Amino acid sequence: QVQLVQSGAEVKRPGASVKVSCKTFGYSFNSYGITWVRQAPGQGLEWVAWISTYNGDTNFAQKFQDRVTMTTDTSTSTAYMELKDLTSDDTAVYYCATWLPPNSPLEYWGQGSLVIVSS
Amino acid sequence: QSVQTQSPSVSGAPGQRVTISCTGSDSSIGAGFDVHWYQQLPRAAPKLLIYDTNNRPSGVPDRFSGSRSGTSASLVISGLQADDEGIYYCQSYDISLRAAVFGGGTKLTVL
Secondary structure (H helix, E strand, O other): OOOEEEEEEEEEOOOEEEEEEEEOOOOOOHHHHHEEEOOOOOOOOOEEEEOOOOOOEEEEEHHHOOOOOOOOEOOOOOEEEEEOOOOOOHHHEEEEEOOOOOOOOOOOOOEEEEEEEEO | OOEEEEEOOOEEEEOOOOOOOOOOOOHHHHHHOOOOEEOOOOOOOOEEEEOOOOOOOOOOOEEEEEEOOOOOEEEEOOOOOOHHEEEEEEEEEEEEEEEEEEEEOOOEEEE
């Protein structure tokens, strides 16, 4: 069955970068794009960005445009999201999910990766 | 602040029916983009509950149903059960933002 398995929790200092991985199983990697959604403690879901696993096209929420980089490794069916210039406001659980914009649902989700930014 | 608006909480007794509403905009739900609903149980990742307004993925009981009208959508949960407790999010696409947009989430409490 389809599974998305994410990397473990990270603790980072303000100003640092974090790279989260999302390894996929059970489907053709090029069939869906990968999108990233975050959830700050006690808060709702916030869309971050999307990457096409077919041609590498990307799209970002405006607030993350300058700080997020997404890549994919088709040889391992893995997607990566790197967020730089971290502040305490970036403390959140980061989820990857499959998505084909604009109309498809976020069908399959990873388990989430907790990123804590603290001095 | 979420782009789509949901009431923060709703509650009902076991067996009852509750409705969760989601208000979007002319550039999202009102523009005809599909609406999807997710269920997030405590300490778990969100899970797709309803897609394309009123379709259920395999394994989701027919106690869950959805509808839409204009710039809004609704999720109805019938025959409430204790393990329905969690937070429910609507999601669509906003053509002006070129972004997926979520509602702020509605916390369901089963009394």
